[in-house]
Amino acid sequence: MENNPVLVQINGAQQQQQLQSPSGASIAGASVVSVSVAAASSSNIIEPQLSIAATTTTAPTAATMPAMAKEKASAAVSLGESNYLTELAVVVGMATTAAAAQRLQQAPPAVHVCGCGSASAAAENNNNSRYGSGNKCLTNGHTSPLAAAVASNSSSVATTPQCSKLCCRQQYQILEHVQFSCNMQLQTHQLQQQQQPHQHQQQQQQNPAARRSPNDFIFGRYIGEGSFSMVYLAVDIHSRREYAIKVCEKRLILRERKQEYIKREREVMHMMSNVPGFVTLSCTFQDQRSLYFVMTYARKGDLLPYINRVGSFDVACTRHYAAELLLACEHMHRRNVVHRDLKPENILLDEDMHTLIADFGSAKVMTPRERDEAAEHCSEQRRQHSDEDDEDLDRADNEEDEYYDRDSEELDENDGEEQQDELDSPRHRQRRSARHRGRRSSFVGTAQYVSPEVLKNGPITPAADLWALGCIIYQMISGLPPFRGSNDYIIFKEILDCAVDFPQGFDKDAEDLVRKLLKIDPRDRLGAQDEFGYYESIRAHPFFAGVNWQTLRQETPPPIYPYLPGVSQDEDIRSSYSVPGDLEPGLDERQISRLLSAELGVGSSVAMPAKRSTAKNSFDLSDAEKLQRLEQQKTDKWHHFADGEVILKKGFVNKRKGLFARKRMLLLTTGPRLIYIDPVAMIKKGEIPWSPELRAEYKNFKIFFVHTPNRTYYLDDPEGYAIHWSEAIENMRKLTYGEGASTSTSTSASVSSSAASAASCSSGSTNSLSVANSSAAASSSSPTARRSSPVSTSKSSASVAAGSRTTGSSSSSSSRTGTSPSKKTASK
């Protein structure tokens, strides 16, 4: 490809640079890009500089990393890794020296002159420029995003290139990228200045150094972890603002060769920063050991535990979150970003329960040419469809043996429902994912949400995200993703066959929409024939009837109602946490061990069951009684599932997950444990995790709930012994953790008020949906009636937690159970 120089003006000095687009394409034609960086507080200075540095660097050179910094950096790794580390610092574009930081401490009123000589400006009005009444269309002539940025005080710019000339369109890609990086910082800075002039001056005085370091933050608690990163909640000691700081270990990045992944994540986060519905990257910095991403803190965590908690969302709630997701897709696709890994875990939630899309490590920034090529290839692909299917499956078949041999633990996970229950920590899951990624290199993303064309190494189009949208809507309505299986091979097969079952009770409009999105050929997907980024046909689908697209993100999202009623109302553990004021700033070894020990629950009631109560309880067996009971139990066919413990209670239940229900044998043992078994396959499927926060609650004679900090288990006993179950579990809890652990939530439904509903459930019914529906209808008068006990999404109680409040450990992702392991399956 011919690479023509572009003149870049930094601090007024003109330099000839070989600009590269985010996707690596160089700008054709000579152009002038004037970029200056506003003098700002330290956090605001670094980013424009970094993004320009990253954008303008065609080949990493040692010049960008002075000798001292290199020495320091090299000291952190072995000799053989030192080159990588230098490369990492340069490629990722982190500030490595004070000199580098200074170089671009000048300011960005971003100015662009289009290579074609005409400039125009337009602002995107909020998030709906195309549809909003305040829409300002692009003016005549060639579109210039940077000029638009200047003209607009908005954080984002109308991004559809109107100029058809190639030079303009290519520049458009680059300039948009540069503009977003700079403009984002400018906007943040302006906003801060407007809002907090005094504070800003103070900050400048207190913190004259431009560079940020861990010492500028107080690290409050661990939030989550990725394959090579830990995420902490931290407070900026200067502004007192809260941030999520992702700390990526250089060693791991180098070992896994994920430099590109990190670079891409950072690049796209810049592009999407300050766009409504996206996590904003405020600044990045590094030290010898780690790279730091300082981001918007998504206080309410991610969407997956909410789905898991309530089983599935009701239609109103699904509609809202699907609509926000569609808006986010429009924003990304207008900017030629294809996320490629949309899934509930990557949809974070802010304080007000609005969505923030995160995790751009798998994203692709498409050039217009790539988009055209992909569209052409699509028609070619359609003709070869069936042949490719066969080839792919053959290939997958061969891989499967290897997969089974090496990863036998994967085989223990038997279906979509159960995979989550047997999951251990996300750390383990991530490591497994990393192994998968290392082994399989044919696609990016996560098995359950990956589109057929991505699976088949076809061209990437924004329609890949529309496929994921269909999968997520399905999951919100039903509780499980549409393509499930015990291993990736089975999931892939289902995806390639587009084999989707819609369980009874699935909303009809939602079903129609999902069917229209889950089309094998990306061109057939609803919205794929619309202009990318303006999905009018999806907006017009009956499922979205009544959605006000203009005000959606300003509205209070509907409360998250469960499919079944009866979830206890407790404040969200996670959202109620604030960083204590008495902690020291920084992230040294001492701090890390403090954060991790809190995560592991050391010293918390979660990790340390209270002393056994002395209260007399029928389950409080003496050793002799236990031996006698074990002896009697030997002939019981469920005995070996109890692992040497006495079975105190057993019975068949239907275990529900959203619209799905499965028959299970439930055992309560002296452990105490609640074990559930597939009675047909005679396989243990999982356990309901015990903790002092566990609560049993009966809804009526048939339905009872077991609340754990991360999930409510919906169980129905066709024999009508729900109350017995609830009492037995509560007794066992008191016996284990003491009377003090007892609270009044155990039996919130009065038997009398729900007797009618119990009666309305035909005895022994195995039609779980009909049981659930009749229960829901009958429960409207009970204290735990459907509309009276949502998993609230109000500010004060966006609750997914049941039971009493716990330490942070129980709310951390390490203890959560996922609907799906959401394995990422390929290298980036």
Ligand SMILES: Nc1ncnc2c1ncn2[C@@H]1O[C@H](COP(=O)(O)OP(=O)(O)OP(=O)(O)O)[C@@H](O)[C@H]1O
């Ligand atoms: N801005 C944020 N606010 C709140 N929580 C966050 C934020 N970013 C990430 N998290 C939490 O931290 C966890 C780890 O995030 P991270 O981006 O490091 O890894 P990942 O994207 O899940 O995995 P990978 O890096 O392997 O793709 C996430 O699961 C999420 O719950």
